[in-house]
Amino acid sequence: MTRNFEQxxxxxxxxxxxxxxxxxxxxxxxxxxxxxxxxxxxxLAEKCALYLLKEEQKISLFEDEESDINEWIITIYIYMEPEYSDIVDLEEWFTKIAEQHGGEYDGWGCMAYVYDDEDIEEE
Known part of the structure; x- marks a missing residue:
């Protein structure tokens, strides 16, 4: 598979x-x-969480106790096709929201959806 640098x-x-x-x-x-x-x-995290809820975002809020510093994390869950331009647009929006509420954007991730044809059995 050859990488398409536009995609x-x-x-x-x-x-x-x-x-x-x-x-x-x-x-x-x-x-x-x-x-x-x-x-x-x-x-600060709670104020931002309330703002995101008003924007109809699905979120979770928790204290990261494993961090060296006392840090509160908001996770926003977006159900979408993982397309480059959409992810960049959302990153810009979440960066702006985080900064307006005294926080910082900390990245994205998702579970992989990999299916092996052999795993799917026909009945």
Whole structure:
């Protein structure tokens, strides 16, 4: 498989999407993509979480106790086809929202959806 740099640009997002495609993940299928925002205080995280809920976003909020610093994480769950331009647009929006609420954008990820034809049995 040859990499199409228009579909998978040579940057972090393009590299992740390319790796997903190389691993056999069907990028034409919708995935639940998780975007993360990080905050230094519970109060800031809660204000941002309330804003995101008003924007009708599906979120979770938790304290990252494994972090060296006391950090609160908001995860936003978006069900979408993992397309480069859409991910970049959402990253820009979430970066702006995080900054407006005293936090920072902390990246995205999703579960891989890889199916082996042999795993699907016909009855």
């Amino acid at each position: 998978f640009p040579d940057d972090d997002n393009g590299n992740v999407l390319w790796q997903m495609a190389e691993d056999g993940d069907d990028l034409a299928e919708a995935h639940e993509i998780e975007f993360s925002l990080a905050f230094q205080s519970e109060e």
